[in-house]
Amino acid sequence: MQFAEFATRAAEIETESADLAVVSLLSDLFRDSGDDLSTVARFVQGRVFPAWDSTTLDIGPRLCHEAIARAAGPNVSADDVEDRLADLGEIGAVAASYDFGGQRGLAAFGGGGQDTLTVAELDSELRALAAASGSGSEDTKLKTLYGLFNRTEPDEARFLARLVLSEMRIGVGEGSVRDAIAEAFLVAPEDAVAIRDDDTDSETEAAARERRDGAIASVARALQVSNDYGMVAEITRNEGEAGLDEVRLEVGRPVQAMLAQAGTAADALEEWDAVAVETKFDGARVQVHHDESGNVSLFSRNMEDVTDPLPEVVEFVEETVDDPVILDGEVVAMDDDGEPLPFQEILRRFRRKHDVGRMREEVRVELRAFDCLHAAGDDLLTEPLTTRHDRLATVLGPESDAVSDLLLSEDADEIAAYETEALDTGHEGIMLKNPDAPYSPGDRGKNWLKRKPDVETLDLVVTGAEWGEGRRAKFLGTFLLSARVDSETGDGDGFETIGKVATGITDEQLVELTDLLEPEIEQESGKDVDIRPSVVFEVGYEEIQQSPTYSSGYALRFPRFVTVREDKTAETADTLERVERLAESQ
Numbered sequence: 019m020q021f022a023e024f025a026t027r028a029a030e031i032e033t034e035s036a037d038l039a040v041v042s043l044l045s046d047l048f049r050d051s052g053d054d055l056s057t058v059a060r061f062v063q064g065r066v067f068p069a070w071d072s073t074t075l076d077i078g079p080r081l082c083h084e085a086i087a088r089a090a091g092p093n094v095s096a097d098d099v100e101d102r103l104a105d106l107g108e109i110g111a112v113a114a115s116y117d118f119g120g121q122r123g124l125a126a127f128g129g130g131g132q133d134t135l136t137v138a139e140l141d142s143e144l145r146a147l148a149a150a151s152g153s154g155s156e157d158t159k160l161k162t163l164y165g166l167f168n169r170t171e172p173d174e175a176r177f178l179a180r181l182v183l184s185e186m187r188i189g190v191g192e193g194s195v196r197d198a199i200a201e202a203f204l205v206a207p208e209d210a211v212a213i214r215d216d217d218t219d220s221e222t223e224a225a226a227r228e229r230r231d232g233a234i235a236s237v238a239r240a241l242q243v244s245n246d247y248g249m250v251a252e253i254t255r256n257e258g259e260a261g262l263d264e265v266r267l268e269v270g271r272p273v274q275a276m277l278a279q280a281g282t283a284a285d286a287l288e289e290w291d292a293v294a295v296e297t298k299f300d301g302a303r304v305q306v307h308h309d310e311s312g313n314v315s316l317f318s319r320n321m322e323d324v325t326d327p328l329p330e331v332v333e334f335v336e337e338t339v340d341d342p343v344i345l346d347g348e349v350v351a352m353d354d355d356g357e358p359l360p361f362q363e364i365l366r367r368f369r370r371k372h373d374v375g376r377m378r379e380e381v382r383v384e385l386r387a388f389d390c391l392h393a394a395g396d397d398l399l400t401e402p403l404t405t406r407h408d409r410l411a412t413v414l415g416p417e418s419d420a421v422s423d424l425l426l427s428e429d430a431d432e433i434a435a436y437e438t439e440a441l442d443t444g445h446e447g448i449m450l451k452n453p454d455a456p457y458s459p460g461d462r463g464k465n466w467l468k469r470k471p472d473v474e475t476l477d478l479v480v481t482g483a484e485w486g487e488g489r490r491a492k493f494l495g496t497f498l499l500s501a502r503v504d505s506e507t508g509d510g511d512g513f514e515t516i517g518k519v520a521t522g523i524t525d526e527q528l529v530e531l532t533d534l535l536e537p538e539i540e541q542e543s544g545k546d547v548d549i550r551p552s553v554v555f556e557v558g559y560e561e562i563q564q565s566p567t568y569s570s571g572y573a574l575r576f577p578r579f580v581t582v583r584e585d586k587t588a589e590t591a592d593t594l595e596r597v598e599r600l601a602e603s604q
């Protein structure tokens with residue numbers, strides 16, 4: 019497929035607001051994608067790599083602006099691009115507003131142009147670009163990107179700019195891609211029509227919906243297990259439901275973490291006959307993969323590879339585990355007496371690229387595993403928690419400190435005593451789990467409840483900042499924070515401001531935060547900068563107030579910086595809905 023055609027179809031999808039119509043256009047696109055199906059299924063989500071793959075293009079707004087400026091001609095600078103961004107508000111529109119001399123016209127659709135960009139070629143160029151590392155890699159990336167822009171017509175440029183910055187903005191979320199894969203290759207055309215057509219009688223429509231929902235469930239299961247939309251799209255087309263049923267967990271390919279809601283022992287006892295109670299460890303989530311040849315890889319809750327920063331966990335697993343396994347757990351920091359250290363300590367180790375050896379001396383980390391998703395060839399996702407926990411104990415040894423203690427209780431007093439002991443030992447709280455529940459990847463359902471007495475903090479996205487004054491003029495000082503707005507389709511692509519934080523940050527941290535955020539600056543005006551939503555701050559506060567000052571309608575009273583949540587991304591930051599709930603409950 020020509021990239022120009024992809025761009026035309028993406029533009030069409032962008033103008034459509036009805037969910038069903040988006041799914042229908044997407045499914046047409048998938049059917050027409052031929053050999054490029056897996057790439058197209060990723061591109062529509064602004065992805066070059068599958069969700070489980072931590073490889074990134076590592077192209078920040080600055081680099082993208084520079085590449086656009088170069089392609090636009092000698093009279094255009096990156097500052098000009100930023101000025102235009104301030105006017106047009108969106109990088110795709112900016113890229114489309116320049117004439118890069120792409121030379122196609124009708125040839126794009128006939129494939130007759132000499133230098134037309136195909137989806138496959140763009141994919142391989144971007145993959146090569148992502149692989150560039152070391153000194154000079156910035157320059158290589160800039161040249162490649164500039165070369166690509168140079169070959170684009172405005173519509174292609176629009177989607178190329180958005181793709182490299184991972185923000186397609188065409189209203190396509192994971193849910194719509196999932197539904198479109200099912201509709202393209204599994205749902206009978208007459209069922210699709212019956213569902214969409216207002217005139218269908220209710221019985222026919224209900225039957226058609228049931229068949230479609232079954233198809234979607236098969237695609238959803240395969241996606242949960244693999245986190246690979248491209249692969250699942252291809253399997254659906256080539257092998258149908260039978261092929262989807264064969265998609266298994268693969269050791270080495272991360273799975274989305276199951277998440278928890280806040281809840282109490284009373285809630286848990288009301289729902290289930292018995293409650294599985296565990297310590298809530300105050301560390302960072304880690305998924306442990308140990309393959310047949312003994313290779314260990316560790317992934318964060320964003321499915322990012324964190325193997326290198328945590329060598330002692332790798333060594334522990336190498337020494338302890340024989341079979342291929344996938345375990346879920348928490349990596350915690352310990353003092354010399356084996357007492358848990360605060361969460362901030364573990365963040366000093368997590369995702370660290372330099373000085374791992376030195377930091378290993380300063381902060382000792384250990385694994386606390388609480389779930390087992392795969393062991394010795396058996397996928398365990400659909401097994402009850404108690405069975406999975408038994409397998410975990412077999413894998414690591416029943417007496418191992420690395421296995422969470424799981425108390426099965428029907429008694430509120432017993433659970434309260436467990437909680438007191440957990441808190442006295444310095445843990446964060448307890449987890450209350452449904453002992454019969456399967457492991458549902460990526461789901462924040464009611465089967466896991468978290469209970470912690472501490473004052474709540476918020477994990478908010480930095481969307482802007484101000485340069486400091488005087489001796490701090492070179493550093494970003496005040497940070498604008500936003501909560502995530504989860505749209506109904508789960509696309510979660512919007513952010514609403516809720517406050518500014520400048521308190522609680524040391525001079526040393528200001529330097530680090532500036533280094534972290536400067537490459538993400540989208541535009542500047544005087545002292546104010548707009549920042550691409552990517553970095554998450556944990557922020558404490560005294561109260562959430564209603565306020566017209568910020569776009570969320572709320573403001574934080576006495577906000578204070580706690581830490582950078584290195585283990586979170588803009589997509590996993592707290593939502594406005596959570597802010598609303600907290601505001602109501604105070």
Ligand SMILES: Nc1ncnc2c1ncn2[C@@H]1O[C@H](COP(=O)(O)OP(=O)(O)OP(=O)(O)O)[C@@H](O)[C@H]1O
Nearest residue numbers: 277278296297298299300302303348388422449468
């Ligand atoms: N025994 C346990 N079982 C499950 N999760 C645990 C356990 N102990 C600690 N955790 C951690 O607790 C997290 C959930 O609680 P918490 O709300 O404190 O985390 P968060 O990262 O701030 O928010 P969330 O993960 O819910 O978005 C899990 O993601 C996991 O990392």
